[in-house]
Amino acid sequence: MGFLTNLINGISLGSVYAIIALGYTMVYGIAKMLNFAHGDVIMVGGYICFCCMQYLGLPPVLGVLLAVVGCTCLGVVIERLAYKPLREAPSLAVLITAIGMSYFLQNSALLIWKSDPKVFPSVISLPNISLFNGQLVISPISIITVLACVVVMVCLTLFTQRTKMGKAMRACSEDKAAAQLMGIDVNATISMVFAIGSGLAAIAGVLLCSAYPVLMPTTGSMPGIKAFTAAVFGGIGSIPGAALGGILLGVIEIFARAYIGTQLADAIVFAVLIVVLLVRPAGLLGKEMHEKV
Amino acid sequence: MKLFKNMDKTTRSNLITYTMVIVAFLVMQGLGAIGGLSSSMKGQLVPITTYICLAISLNLVVGISGELSLGHAGFMSVGAFTSVVAVSMLQGMVGSPLVRFFLGCAIAGLAAACAGVLIGIPVMRLQGDYLAIVTLAFGEIIKNLLNNLWLGLDSNGLHVSMSNAAALGLEQGGKILINGPQGASGIERISNFTLGFVLVLFTLFVVFNLVNSRSGRAIMAVRDNRIAAESVGISTTKYRLMAFVVSAGLAGMAGALYAMNFNSIVPSKFDFNNSINILVFVVLGGMGNIRGGIISATLLTVLPEKLRFLGNFRMLIYAVVLILVMLVSNNRQLNNAFDMLKEKILRRRGDDDDDETPAQTAEGGAA
Numbered sequence: 339m340g341f342l343t344n345l346i347n348g349i350s351l352g353s354v355y356a357i358i359a360l361g362y363t364m365v366y367g368i369a370k371m372l373n374f375a376h377g378d379v380i381m382v383g384g385y386i387c388f389c390c391m392q393y394l395g396l397p398p399v400l401g402v403l404l405a406v407v408g409c410t411c412l413g414v415v416i417e418r419l420a421y422k423p424l425r426e427a428p429s430l431a432v433l434i435t436a437i438g439m440s441y442f443l444q445n446s447a448l449l450i451w452k453s454d455p456k457v458f459p460s461v462i463s464l465p466n467i468s469l470f471n472g473q474l475v476i477s478p479i480s481i482i483t484v485l486a487c488v489v490v491m492v493c494l495t496l497f498t499q500r501t502k503m504g505k506a507m508r509a510c511s512e513d514k515a516a517a518q519l520m521g522i523d524v525n526a527t528i529s530m531v532f533a534i535g536s537g538l539a540a541i542a543g544v545l546l547c548s549a550y551p552v553l554m555p556t557t558g559s560m561p562g563i564k565a566f567t568a569a570v571f572g573g574i575g576s577i578p579g580a581a582l583g584g585i586l587l588g589v590i591e592i593f594a595r596a597y598i599g600t601q602l603a604d605a606i607v608f609a610v611l612i613v614v615l616l617v618r619p620a621g622l623l624g625k626e627m628h629e630k631v
Numbered sequence: 632m633k634l635f636k637n638m639d640k641t642t643r644s645n646l647i648t649y650t651m652v653i654v655a656f657l658v659m660q661g662l663g664a665i666g667g668l669s670s671s672m673k674g675q676l677v678p679i680t681t682y683i684c685l686a687i688s689l690n691l692v693v694g695i696s697g698e699l700s701l702g703h704a705g706f707m708s709v710g711a712f713t714s715v716v717a718v719s720m721l722q723g724m725v726g727s728p729l730v731r732f733f734l735g736c737a738i739a740g741l742a743a744a745c746a747g748v749l750i751g752i753p754v755m756r757l758q759g760d761y762l763a764i765v766t767l768a769f770g771e772i773i774k775n776l777l778n779n780l781w782l783g784l785d786s787n788g789l790h791v792s793m794s795n796a797a798a799l800g801l802e803q804g805g806k807i808l809i810n811g812p813q814g815a816s817g818i819e820r821i822s823n824f825t826l827g828f829v830l831v832l833f834t835l836f837v838v839f840n841l842v843n844s845r846s847g848r849a850i851m852a853v854r855d856n857r858i859a860a861e862s863v864g865i866s867t868t869k870y871r872l873m874a875f876v877v878s879a880g881l882a883g884m885a886g887a888l889y890a891m892n893f894n895s896i897v898p899s900k901f902d903f904n905n906s907i908n909i910l911v912f913v914v915l916g917g918m919g920n921i922r923g924g925i926i927s928a929t930l931l932t933v934l935p936e937k938l939r940f941l942g943n944f945r946m947l948i949y950a951v952v953l954i955l956v957m958l959v960s961n962n963r964q965l966n967n968a969f970d971m972l973k974e975k976i977l978r979r980r981g982d983d984d985d986d987e988t989p990a991q992t993a994e995g996g997a998a
Contacts, residue, residue, distance in 0.1 A: 372760060420954055427961035430699065434914045437907055438953035445947040563767070563903065570764045605775035608768035615765055616753050 350480035352588020353487030357542040358565035359580035361535030367575040377562015378443035383540030413536025447555040458551035573624020677892040680827025686912040686928035688881035694919030696874035697854030699763040702770030708901030710739035710883025711890035743883020747876040777898035782809040814897035822891040
C-alpha cells in the first residue's frame, strides 16, 4: 500500500506543479519570456487567503476567491509596469526584470508579514478517507487538488480552443505582428494571459499551502523553480505538456523521497529533467523548431 | 602617448581595463595602509575580487558566447570545496601557504573545468532557454550532492560517504573536511586581497586573450549566426564548449579564492540566487563588456553592504533599483536622446581640434 500512497501523494503534488507550470508555459508561449516572478505570485496568493481566513474570519471559499482576484490584479499590474515597457528589449533584460520583480515581491512580503513561518489553516474540513481497512489513507486535500487540476486543464483547453480570446492568444503566440494585422489587440491579449496565469497561481498557492501548511516569504520560490522545470520537461509553450510535466515531476519527486532519500530528491528530479532534454531536446510534448536559412 | 594613439582599438580598450583594475587595487591598498578602510570594507575586499572574477568568467558564456547560464554558482562551489580538500591534503607536503594557495586554485579550476566538460557535452546539444534550464538544474544538483557529501581525511587517506559523518570510519585524529549540509569548516584562511587581485588579472588575461584569438572570433561568429558560422566550417559545438569550459574553470578558481577567505563555507551559499546575482552583474555591466562587468560587480557587492542600515528595506530597494535600471536602460526614447546628445558633444569636440585624423573622427562617431 506504500506504493499506492506515494503514487497518490505524487499525483497530488504534481497537480499543484501542473497548475503553476500552466502559468509559466502560457506566458512563455505568448511573451517568450521566463517569468521568474511567477513563483512569488503563488506565495502572495497563499498570504491573501491566509489573511482573509485568519484575520478577517472569512469562509475559506471567499478567501480563495479573494486570493484569485488579488493575484489576477497583481499579475496584470506587474505586466503593465515592468514587462510591457520591455516588449522590444533583449530577452535577458526582461529576465533580469522578472528576477527583480521576484525579489521585490519576496521582500515586500517579508516587510508586511515578517519572516516567521505562518501555519496555514485548513481550507477543507473533511475527514480523511480510509480504504482497505485503513491501510490506504487519502487526505481530502489531495483529491481536491487533483480535481482542481483536471477542472483547470479542461477549462483552459476549452478556453484556448473554443473562444475568440483563446484563438487570439494562440494567434499571438504564433506570430505577434501578423496577429496585430488581423486586428487582434496584442497588448490586451498578453495582459489576459498574465491575468489567467496569476489567477491560477493563486489557486496553486492555496492548494500548496493546504498540503504543506507552512507559509513564508520564500514559500513560492522552490515550487516556482520546480514548476518551471515541469513546464520545460513537458515542452514549454504547450498546455498539455505543462500538465504532463507537472504530474510526472511530482510523482518522481515523491518516489525519490520515499525510496532514495529526502535529501537527494531534488537532485534526482533535476537529473531526470536533464536526461529527458537530452533525448527530446524540446521537452516531452514540445514542437521541435528547425531553423530555416 | 603616440604609441597609445596608434594602438588598435581592442588592445587600447584592454589596456584601459587592466589599468583600471591596477589603479583600483593600488588605491585600496593605499587606503588600507593609512587606515582609511572600515573593517566591514576590509572584509568585503576578497568577496569583491571573487565576484569580479565570476562576472568576467560568466561574461565569456553570456556575452561572448551568447548562451544563458543560470548555474554559474555551481562551478564556483565545485571549485570552493575542491580547493578546501586539496589545501588540507597539501598541508603536510607543501610548506609555503602561497604555493598551497596557487596549487589549490589550480586544482579547483581543473575540477570545475572537468565539471564544465561533463555538463557541457550534453548541454551543448540544446539551444536558448533549454540550455538555461539545464544549467539551472545542474547548479541545483551540485548543491544537493554537496549537501549529501561527507569527506574525511586521516593517515589512510580520503574517506567518502553519502550518508553521514559516522559512516566515514575515520581513525583517531582524523579530520572531517566536508560535513554534509554544514559544509566545510576550519578552513585555512590563506587568500587575501593581493591574491584576489592577482586572480582578477589572471582571469582578465585569459579572457582577453581568448576573445582576441582565432578561437574567440569563432566563438563570437557562432553567437552572431550559428548557421553562417557552421557553413564556413566552424565547429559550433567545439567553440561553444570551449567558452563554457574555460568559464567554468575560471569560476572554480574564483570559488577557491572565496572559500579560503572564510573559516567555513556551506553548500547552500552557492544556490540559484547566487548564480542570478552573478548574471545581474553581467547584464547590468553590459553583455560582452568586460569592463562594465567589473564595475557593476564591484558596485553591486559594495552597495548592499552600504545599505545595511536600511534593514529589511535593503533588498526591496535593491529590487526596485534593478527593475528601474532595466526599464531605463532599455527605454528607446531615452536611448535615442542620449545618443543624440553624445553625437552633439562629439561633433563639437571634433570642431575644436581639426588636426585629428579623419579615421579617428569616424571611430569617435561610431563609438
